[in-house]
Amino acid sequence: MIINAIVDHLDTTLVALADPTRRRVVELLGSDALRASVIAEQAGMTPAAMSRHLRVLRNAGLVEVDTPGDDARVRVYRLRPDRIVQLRAWLDQVQAFWSEQLGAFAEHAERRERKSR
């Protein structure tokens, strides 16, 4: 059940992240929730162009909109605390990490073996 959900999510997640601007937005929101105007400014885009990207990210379930204060006009975007998406992202990170480490290990072991011959 969960696996299917992950696979479904993964497709839309990857499509949403295939665009460099949207990857930048995800990185920005990784440190804090931000207003759309601030996101646009930091990404060097017009608010109109940015709103298209934010819509794609929302539809993919990667970000959500929140009104943190009393003023309903103040809306911030944040990464969605979605357990599955986070877990998937994290597993990918761990996997990439170990691939790199094992590659470094094999390189070292083989270089050393050649020297000792």
Place this chain on the structure above:
Amino acid sequence: MSDLAAVRVSITVKVDPDTAFAVFTEEIDQWYRQGLGSPTTLRFEPGVGGRLLEVGPDNGPEEERARVTVWEPGQRLVFVDWRDTEVDIRFEAAAEGATRVVLEHRGLDRVPPDVAVNLAKYGWRRLTQWFERHMEERR
């Protein structure tokens, strides 16, 4: 379900299993990629109950990163890290005197929520970098 929170990576290295195990443990500091310019060194204390230590410059403060639970030279190494996740490495004899190293990192869902929040934030950054590389390689 437990497999869902695990990753598995393998590689074939052209040395025999005894050498692979020895290099993996004794020379970890020579191959393990820490952050660029990291001043600390890594060291395994051999045997079950031994620690994986990160040692500060000039034999400075030692920090325990993991503890060994299985130590079978030439065959298998398992250690549990500070987040209570488990890394299991098998050294399997392959053709022509090579070794297939299979690494499984398990229990990634056991991380406490406060730690996971930070890791997830960090994870996002890593994910986007990883994805970028992946797309470049596919071109």
